[in-house]
Amino acid sequence: MIIEAAGTMPRCYALVPCAGVGARSGAAGPKQYEAVAGRPMVAHTLAALAQVQRLVATLVVLSPGDALFDAAMPGFAGERAWIECCGGATRAETVANGLGALRERGAQPHDWVLVHDAARCLIRPEWVDRLIDECIDDEVGGLLALPVADTLKAAGRDTRVAATIDRSGKWAAQTPQMFRLGLLAPALAHAGPGVTDESSAVEALGHEPRLVRGEWENFKLTWPGDFQLAERLLATKDTSR
Template structure:
């Protein structure tokens, strides 16, 4: 029987955030930001393992108590997201038909409901897919001077989120075949490999913490769920 495995690449330095440590380790409601991410994935009954892929030179992970029974740590992170995911797949020893849900460490406001919706929708899908949101705002294209050069029709446009869920064998082959510069997420690797991932309705709260100002929103969302 195919398993459901979560894989969280967390080998990045968080350079855009500009904090004293990689953003996945910054304190958020008295826990490392990434703990909230891993804790939600661990709560999903269908997921049997939650793998976090960190850099071999990581100096922060062991400073915290993660207390998550499904968690497995692999110190095989690479120089890019694609390399970290590829190395993580190999370290996990996933079977080709196992489903792998790759999720951003910094999307700490993910909900169990969204993950369960993704799994239920894609369980029998021949390709797999991702959580995503239809674009609701008017989209503008900028020129080199940051002036509007065009208004882009938003029909058919979606904002990609994670988890992104694919069979381990297909994902590994796609990541090996793709040019690193062309791979911004797992779905783009699958697309380059000739497949069309499915789009599954996501959640606006499942945003990626990218800048310091994002922490206040994340704190508010997590606090409201606790209440």
């Protein structure tokens, strides 16, 4: 358990790992810079996070050789917009390095860090606020997620069905995932570079993160068809305002 310093309230920071190459998306370069509805994908993500007033700042973690972010996000600047070029070879390394950068900027062990995928560019401020509301007083933290609705199949040889898996009680993890810095940093160090999300690292220490219901639109753009769907959803969102 993280002990809060006397007289201090925990703050909330967003951390966006933005050092990936997007190999599965079919894009010519890192997918976070691919245009979606006329703007780089990451621009939609950061615009939504900027509207969450309880976030002290959003830290974007880039790869050391990133030469694209400045052109994609020329307006990303100010007291609540931070950049560090300390990304690692894996997501876990990038997040861990980002936590170190937050500490250098004054974040404390009892402060909350909301790690969000740059590729979940349809995130809405109210969904982030829902997560904060559910987790701000929780001992562990939690994540946005959705109960699995589809029938699940396990693949065997030659891409044939080997088994049908019981879907009851199963949830699909989303982001943001919200944990205290003083818990998440050692959890990632313990789990190693291969862990694929922050909750898994925290679970490996014996904790049980809270599942906070997300929305199906908060999907991660991974495959070429995902970009087309995101375009349609963003167009609908813009015309409904």
